[in-house]
Amino acid sequence: MNKLIPELKKSFVTALWFAFLTFPILVIKVNTVRNSILWRWGNLAAVFVLTMALSYVWRRLLEKRARGERLFDLSGLVPAKLRGIELKSVFAQKKNSRAALAVLLALAVLFPFVAGMYQTNIVTTALMYVILGLGLNIVIGLGGLLQLGYAAFYAVGAYTYGILNTRFGLSFWIALPLGAVLATIFGIILGFPVLRLKGDYLAIVTLGFAEICRIVLENWNDFSSGPSGISQIDRPPFFGIKLSVPQSAIYLYLITLALVVVTVFIVRRLENSRLGRAWEAMREDAVASEAMGVNLTIAKLSAFALGAFWAGMVGVLFAAKTTFINPASFTLMESVLILCIIVLGGMGSTAGVIVGALVIILLPEYLRAFTQYRMLLYGSILVLMMVFRPGGIIRKVRKSYVFKADGQVEGAGHE
Amino acid sequence: MSESILDAKNVTMNFGGLRALNDVSMTIRQGEIVALIGPNGAGKTTFFNCVTGVYPPSAGTISITPPGKSPEVINNLLPHVVTEKGLARTFQNIRLFQNMTVLENVMIGRHARLKAGILGAILRDGSTREEEQKVIHDSYEILKKIELEKYVNELAKNLPYGAQRLLEIARALATEPFLLLLDEPAAGMNPKETGHLDDLIVRIRDTEKVSIFLIEHDMSLVMRVSERIYVVDYGQLIAEGTPAEIKRNPVVIKAYLGEEVNA
Amino acid sequence: MDLNYLLQLFISGMTRGSIYALIALGYTMVYGIVQLINFAHGEIYMIGAFTALIVATVLNMTGMPGIAVFAIAMVVAVVYSAAYGFTMEKIAYKPLRNAPRLSALISAIGMSYFLQNYVLLAQTSDFVSFPRLIPKFRFLEGLGGMLSSTQVIIFLVTAVVMVLLTLLIKFTKIGKAMRATAQDKTMALLVGININQVIAVTFVIGSAMAAVGGVLISSHVGQINFYIGFIAGIKAFVAAVLGGIGSIPGAVLGSFVLGLTESFGTGYISSDYEDVFAFIILVLILIFRPSGLLGKSQKEKI
Ligand SMILES: Nc1ncnc2c1ncn2[C@@H]1O[C@H](COP(=O)(O)OP(=O)(O)OP(=O)(O)O)[C@@H](O)[C@H]1O
Numbered sequence: 001m002n003k004l005i006p007e008l009k010k011s012f013v014t015a016l017w018f019a020f021l022t023f024p025i026l027v028i029k030v031n032t033v034r035n036s037i038l039w040r041w042g043n044l045a046a047v048f049v050l051t052m053a054l055s056y057v058w059r060r061l062l063e064k065r066a067r068g069e070r071l072f073d074l075s076g077l078v079p080a081k082l083r084g085i086e087l088k089s090v091f092a093q094k095k096n097s098r099a100a101l102a103v104l105l106a107l108a109v110l111f112p113f114v115a116g117m118y119q120t121n122i123v124t125t126a127l128m129y130v131i132l133g134l135g136l137n138i139v140i141g142l143g144g145l146l147q148l149g150y151a152a153f154y155a156v157g158a159y160t161y162g163i164l165n166t167r168f169g170l171s172f173w174i175a176l177p178l179g180a181v182l183a184t185i186f187g188i189i190l191g192f193p194v195l196r197l198k199g200d201y202l203a204i205v206t207l208g209f210a211e212i213c214r215i216v217l218e219n220w221n222d223f224s225s226g227p228s229g230i231s232q233i234d235r236p237p238f239f240g241i242k243l244s245v246p247q248s249a250i251y252l253y254l255i256t257l258a259l260v261v262v263t264v265f266i267v268r269r270l271e272n273s274r275l276g277r278a279w280e281a282m283r284e285d286a287v288a289s290e291a292m293g294v295n296l297t298i299a300k301l302s303a304f305a306l307g308a309f310w311a312g313m314v315g316v317l318f319a320a321k322t323t324f325i326n327p328a329s330f331t332l333m334e335s336v337l338i339l340c341i342i343v344l345g346g347m348g349s350t351a352g353v354i355v356g357a358l359v360i361i362l363l364p365e366y367l368r369a370f371t372q373y374r375m376l377l378y379g380s381i382l383v384l385m386m387v388f389r390p391g392g393i394i395r396k397v398r399k400s401y402v403f404k405a406d407g408q409v410e411g412a413g414h415e
Numbered sequence: 416m417s418e419s420i421l422d423a424k425n426v427t428m429n430f431g432g433l434r435a436l437n438d439v440s441m442t443i444r445q446g447e448i449v450a451l452i453g454p455n456g457a458g459k460t461t462f463f464n465c466v467t468g469v470y471p472p473s474a475g476t477i478s479i480t481p482p483g484k485s486p487e488v489i490n491n492l493l494p495h496v497v498t499e500k501g502l503a504r505t506f507q508n509i510r511l512f513q514n515m516t517v518l519e520n521v522m523i524g525r526h527a528r529l530k531a532g533i534l535g536a537i538l539r540d541g542s543t544r545e546e547e548q549k550v551i552h553d554s555y556e557i558l559k560k561i562e563l564e565k566y567v568n569e570l571a572k573n574l575p576y577g578a579q580r581l582l583e584i585a586r587a588l589a590t591e592p593f594l595l596l597l598d599e600p601a602a603g604m605n606p607k608e609t610g611h612l613d614d615l616i617v618r619i620r621d622t623e624k625v626s627i628f629l630i631e632h633d634m635s636l637v638m639r640v641s642e643r644i645y646v647v648d649y650g651q652l653i654a655e656g657t658p659a660e661i662k663r664n665p666v667v668i669k670a671y672l673g674e675e676v677n678a
Numbered sequence: 679m680d681l682n683y684l685l686q687l688f689i690s691g692m693t694r695g696s697i698y699a700l701i702a703l704g705y706t707m708v709y710g711i712v713q714l715i716n717f718a719h720g721e722i723y724m725i726g727a728f729t730a731l732i733v734a735t736v737l738n739m740t741g742m743p744g745i746a747v748f749a750i751a752m753v754v755a756v757v758y759s760a761a762y763g764f765t766m767e768k769i770a771y772k773p774l775r776n777a778p779r780l781s782a783l784i785s786a787i788g789m790s791y792f793l794q795n796y797v798l799l800a801q802t803s804d805f806v807s808f809p810r811l812i813p814k815f816r817f818l819e820g821l822g823g824m825l826s827s828t829q830v831i832i833f834l835v836t837a838v839v840m841v842l843l844t845l846l847i848k849f850t851k852i853g854k855a856m857r858a859t860a861q862d863k864t865m866a867l868l869v870g871i872n873i874n875q876v877i878a879v880t881f882v883i884g885s886a887m888a889a890v891g892g893v894l895i896s897s898h899v900g901q902i903n904f905y906i907g908f909i910a911g912i913k914a915f916v917a918a919v920l921g922g923i924g925s926i927p928g929a930v931l932g933s934f935v936l937g938l939t940e941s942f943g944t945g946y947i948s949s950d951y952e953d954v955f956a957f958i959i960l961v962l963i964l965i966f967r968p969s970g971l972l973g974k975s976q977k978e979k980i
């Protein structure tokens with residue numbers, strides 16, 4: 001009881017502060033054309049009451065965090081009968097996790113035939129971001145290279161298909177690998193000059209490169225048709241047959257899904273390889289990794305190249321899906337969005353990136369009811385996640401091994 | 416007398432206006448344990464950095480003669496190439512791969528000795544799979560030698576301090592060096608751990624056929640394990656000799672005056 | 679070559695440079711002390727501009743003279759931006775002091791989204807015209823419109839702010855504490871400097887300067903919206919990096935280099951590529967001088 005008064009006082013002071021802070025912008029609305037003022041005192045009251053409550057919650061959560069407790073204990077929600085069974089140990093068995101994956105995949109394949117075209121399209125977009133996230137995760141999550149210009153490679157793929165298709169009738173299936181390869185080459189070309197740069201400098205230079213690409217696309221009319229973009233790009237045909245729009249939506253969904261599976265497969269293999277270990281070592285400590293025999297030039301360039309590869313591929317998919325592209329789709333915000341996917345999902349963790357992409361792309365779509373507030377919420381969620389769960393939704397679990405007495409590997413566990 | 420495997424001649428290193436090493440020459444012979452000592456800031460770590468390719472020396476030549484091979488100059492090689500040639504080091508300020516497991520740290524040490532490339536990683540053909548199995552196995556064996564196997568799946572950052580120092584050694588050994596450079600391996604260890612380190616250093620030399628060059632401030636350790644000692648002060652080589660000679664050397668005593676000597 | 683045109687481009691480049699400098703200083707100071715790219719710094723500048731707009735419109739109705747309205751609006755904007763900067767640090771960055779750098783960066787990005795949309799929802803998504811408050815100075819008429827009165831104010835105010843900042847950093851106790859913290863945080867802690875206070879003050883000063891920049895440029899351009907902070911923020915950050923992030927003179931130099939490059943680039947080459955010049959010069963400088971114009975190349979001790 002004696003804690004109540006000081007708590008109230010703290011909350012009250014915070015609420016006063018926020019009332020002061022939000023006063024001009026939330027309360028006064030000026031109309032500079034008619035030179036009139038609207039006073040919205042209701043907002044002030046709302047801010048006061050809300051911050052009073054939120055400041056209490058905030059302090060409690062910070063205290064919990066400081067004590068290292070779990071912030072949101074959900075175990076109470078699990079039925080008592082199941083509580084004894086560790087979910088992790090169920091899935092740790094290869095057989096079970098394979099079965100679960102198969103079921104999940106089957107459901108994913110069936111999805112577009114059950115859901116409408118609108119839903120199918122949204123989920124296709126989300127799946128594209130899964131691939132983008134996994135690609136960028138190679139560069140940032142594994143390699144530790146803060147690349148903020150990822151959207152440029154995505155643009156390379158999209159424009160490869162857009163231009164070659166509308167001008168020379170190049171087919172989707174040729175453009176898909178071509179776009180990926182061109183983006184890879186681009187990745188390597190960009191990689192060379194930035195080899196010496198570190199951390200934030202690398203971030204700002206890659207950001208600069210991407211902005212240069214975008215502005216060039218916007219202004220080089222003969223090449224890219226400028227800001228109005230390229231339209232009437234072909235959707236992928238099904239063995240030469242032109243599909244109707246809804247059919248094509250399903251077809252693209254399935255293509256994207258297949259590519260997600262391929263990407264996950266390849267990325268996981270890379271991660272658990274000599275090269276993947278070199279990337280992680282470089283992220284953890286570049287100097288030490290070099291002293292262990294890692295060639296940093298190769299490690300950096302290969303991370304850039306392989307990251308760009310997936311972006312280029314998704315670029316082609318994107319152009320085929322929307323049939324229209326313009327530079328506005330490849331802004332810095334696009335790169336930041338992909339970065340948010342991997343950080344929110346769980347840096348370095350494949351499952352995390354998948355969940356991150358689904359959450360970040362689907363959440364705003366299904367938050368349409370709150371259209372107005374969704375970007376506000378989105379911003380707050382990013383901050384709150386970083387403060388209270390910096391490892392992301394699904395934290396990376398490292399591979400562990402069990403050895404027999406003679407040193408032979410007996411078993412390996414994973415996420 | 417066995418042949419020399421590392422030859423540093425007249426090495427000078429300048430950082431802007433600061434001369435961290437001035438005309439320093441040292442030689443390590445096959446199978447030796449040699450110590451490099453000197454007061455703080457004398458240039459010991461800088462010497463290691465020059466040898467391992469972190470900085471190219473401003474002047475002088477550094478050459479190696481790997482056992483059974485011909486001599487070659489390594490002055491301007493990058494660190495990873497120096498490692499491939501058979502020099503390995505540990506760091507004074509522990510530089511482990513903190514968020515990777517103990518086993519993975521050692522596995523990275525094997526990097527230069529493996530072959531798999533991007534395609535191998537993706538296709539995971541027979542030889543790649545074999546190589547991966549072998550690297551796990553070999554790394555575990557190295558951990559056993561250094562007696563770290565109980566930590567195999569722990570994250571490096573969660574290890575006790577002494578164990579982290581040992582892991583640095585394990586990781587360096589994994590590169591299959593002929594010369595191991597240890598930068599203050601006993602720093603921060605308690606006396607029990609240091610005693611254990613004595614045995615370990617000698618054992619590594621005997622069983623792994625590596626020569627050892629170590630920087631250390633703990634004089635009792637230096638005197639016990641090393642066969643020869645180099646002393647630097649203010650970037651100059653001021654003495655060289657057996658532990659007994661160094662202990663009596665007036666120049667060395669003067670350099671250390673005011674510093675505690677645990678000998 | 680038309681000398682008049684050249685001079686005009688020079689003045690417009692210096693104008694841009696002054697504004698970039700006011701924002702870039704905040705970036706560089708924060709970076710110097712907490713090594714954080716404060717992505718939301720541009721939003722603070724935008725909030726300053728909006729606060730000034732609101733205050734100025736309200737005061738304008740009382741019939742106060744323009745220059746007085748301008749002065750009051752400026753002061754209120756500075757106070758509010760400083761308060762926002764302070765609060766932002768407490769919420770989004772302080773809890774992340776010991777977290778990985780990337781976490782703080784994402785948190786900053788989140789903060790930037792939040793503030794943009796906060797202003798968008800509370801005010802408007804359209805461009806609003808910023809009242810003309812600065813009267814035409816008589817003595818400029820002789821120059822044939824080469825230099826506007828707003829530009830004169832921009833140069834004057836920027837110069838005053840720079841001098842004040844230099845004095846603060848060189849001679850006050852908190853300024854010395856800031857320099858010490860930027861050099862070596864552990865050491866600063868050991869000699870009893872209150873790091874939390876230093877960081878808070880850095881945010882407050884940086885935000886206040888951004889607000890000055892925001893109000894000045896808004897009266898120069900004549901309109902604002904919720905998104906102005908983003909582009910200005912990126913440009914100012916580029917300027918800070920150009921000069922060598924963490925270096926205060928570097929930020930000022932970088933800003934003027936950037937402003938002039940942009941101005942001459944658009945004037946002589948093509949105005950379509952306005953934003954490209956900024957990035958091209960950035961990329962070139964960093965490739966040849968990886969730590970910026972005045973940044974110290976910090977070789978990591980191993
Ligand atoms: N990268 C660098 N840039 C500038 N100066 C350096 C650099 N590395 C080392 N120095 C300087 O060179 C001198 C020698 O440093 P070094 O680290 O080699 O000393 P040390 O003998 O290893 O000392 P300690 O016993 O404290 O480790 C010191 O004055 C140090 O400040």
Ligand SMILES: [Mg+2]
Pocket residue numbers: 459460461507
């Ligand atoms: Mg040293």
